[in-house]
Amino acid sequence: MTKRTSAKYKIDRRMGENIWGRPKSPVNRREYGPGQHGQRRKGKVSDFGLQLRAKQKLKGYYGDITEKQFRRIFADAERQRGDTGELLIGLLERRLDAVVYRAKFVATVFAARQFVNHGHVLVNGRRVNIPSYRVKEGDVIEVREKSKQMTALLEAVQLPERDVPDYIEVDHSKMVATFTRTPGLSDVPYPVHMEPNLVIEFYAQN
Template identity: 45%
Template sequence: MSRYTGPRLKVMRALGVDLPGLSRKSISERPNPPGQHGARPQRKSGFGLQLQEKQKLRFNYGLTEHQMRRLVLDARRDRGSTGDKLAELLERRLDNAVFRSGFAPTVMAARQLVNHGHVEVNGRAVDIPSYRLRFGDVITLRERSRKLAAVQASLAEPALSRPEWLAFDEAKKLASVAHLPAVSDIPFPIEMQLVVEYYSQRI
C-alpha cells in the first residue's frame, strides 16, 4: 500500500480527531464526517473501532501498512506491553522527532528534511526517516539548513509543545533524547490495545 497523499483534513474528519503529524489544520470548525450532508453517526463494530485506532497512528506518522505491520512485529518481541512498545517505536522515528522538536510543521515535512540530508544525528548526516533514535542521541539541522524559511517559521511557531522526552536547546537549536517516550507522549487520544487487537488477528 502506497503512502497517502490525498486530502488530509478529510481523513481527520473521518476519524474524528486532529492529527498534528498529518496537518496543522483542525477539524473544530467542521467536526462532522465528510460527505454531502455529513454522514450520520453510526455505532461502530469492534472491528470498526480497531480499524479507526490503527488508522489514527498510520496517518499521523505517515506510514504505509507494511511499515505498521513491521513495527508491530518488533513491538511483540519486547518483554513488556506490545502497545507501550509500539508507541515508543513510533515516537522514536527520526522524522517524528524532527517534527516534535519543532524543525518542521508536520511529519511529512520532517520526512522531506530528512530525505534531503538536512538532518544530523550525533553530528553525522542521516537521511533515513525511519531511523530509530536511542537515549542520548542529539538531533540538529545542518548549519545552512537552519536558514531555510520553512524551518525558521516552524521554529518560531511550533505545531505542538515539545514533549518531555526531547530536551531542546533553544540557543544551539538542537534536541536530545532525554528518555524513551511512552504512550502518553502521543499527541492525540489513542487506544493502543485496540491497535494490538487489530493486528493480533492479521499477523
Template identity: 70%
Template sequence: MTKRQNAKYKINRRLGVNLWGRAKSPINARDYGPGEHGQRKRKPTDYGLQLMAKQKLKGYYGNVSESQFYRYYEEAVRRRGDTSENLIGLLERRLDAVVYRAKFAPTVFAARQFVNHGLITVNGRRVTIPSYLVKEGDVIEPTDRAKQFAVILEANQQAERDVPDYIGVDGDKLRVTLVRTPKLADVPYPVQMEPNLVVEYYSR
C-alpha cells in the same frame, strides 16, 4: 494546496478528528466525514473501533505504510514489556517524529521531507531515512545551512505545541537529544490514541 497537505486534510476528514491539533484543519468547521453520507452516524463494531485506532496512529505519523506499521507491531511484540507501550516507543523514535517533536518542522509531513532532503543530522552525521530509529542519547539537529531556513525558524517559534520533556533542548533550541523512550502517557497527542486496540486488531 499541495498534494501532501491535501492528503493530510483528507486523513482528518476521513477519521473525523483533528489529528495534529492544527488550527487550519477543516475538521474544526466540519466535524463529519466527507461525501454525501458523511454526516450519518453509525455505532461502530469492535472491529471498526480497532481499525479506527490503527488508522489514527498510522495517520498521525505521516500515514506510515501498512507493511511498515505492521513491522513495528511485530517488533513491539518481540520486545519485553507491554506491547502497546513498546509500539508507541518505536513510533516516537522515528527520526521524522523526533524532528517534528523538536519543532524543527511545522508538520510531520514536512519533517519527513526535511529528512529525505538531507537537512537533518544525527550525532553530526546526515541521515536521509525518515524511519531511522533514534537511540537514547542521540543528538539531532538541522544542518548548518538548514538552520538558516525560515520554515525551520518559524516552526521553532510555533506556540501551538511544546517540545515534550523526553526530548532535551540545547540552549540554541536547534539541537536536541532523545533523553528517553517515552510511554504513551508522555506523548502529547492532540487526540486520544489507543494502541491497545491496535494490538487487538493485529492479534485477531
C-alpha cells in the same frame, strides 16, 4: 494545495478528529466525514471498526506511514518484553522524522519526513536521510549548518500550539536536540486519545 497538505486534511476529515491539534484543521469547522454521505447519522461501530480506526489514527498521526512499515514496527514491539502498546508508542516516537517534528524543527510530521529525506538532519554528526531511522537514547539530532536559516524552520520554532515534550532536550538557538529517553503513551503529547491496545487487538485477530 500541495499533495502533502491535501493528505493532512483528508486524514483529519476521515478520522473526524483534529489528530494533530492544528488551528486550520477542517474538523474545527465541521466534524462530519468527507463526501456526499458524510453527514449521515452514524450507526454503532463494530469492535473491528473501532480497532481499525485506532490503527488508522495512529498510522495517520505519524505521517500516514505504510501498512508494511507499521506492521513491521508492531512486530518489533511484540517481540520485546513488556507492554506491547507502550513499546509500540516508544518505537514510533523513536522514528527520526517523529523526533524532528517533536523538536519543533518543522511544522508538521509530513514536513519532517521531507526535511529528513532532503538531507537537512545530522544524527551524532552524521547525515541521515531515512525518516524511519530509529533514534537511540542519548542520540543528538541536529539541523545541518547550511539549513539552519531556512524560513520554514524558523517559523516552526515559533508555533504556539505545541510544546517540546520532556523526553527531548532542545536548544533552538543551535537547532540541536537530544533524545533523552523512550516515552510511554502517557508521555506523548497527542492532541487526541490514542488507543494502542485496540491496535494490538486488531493485529491479534487479523
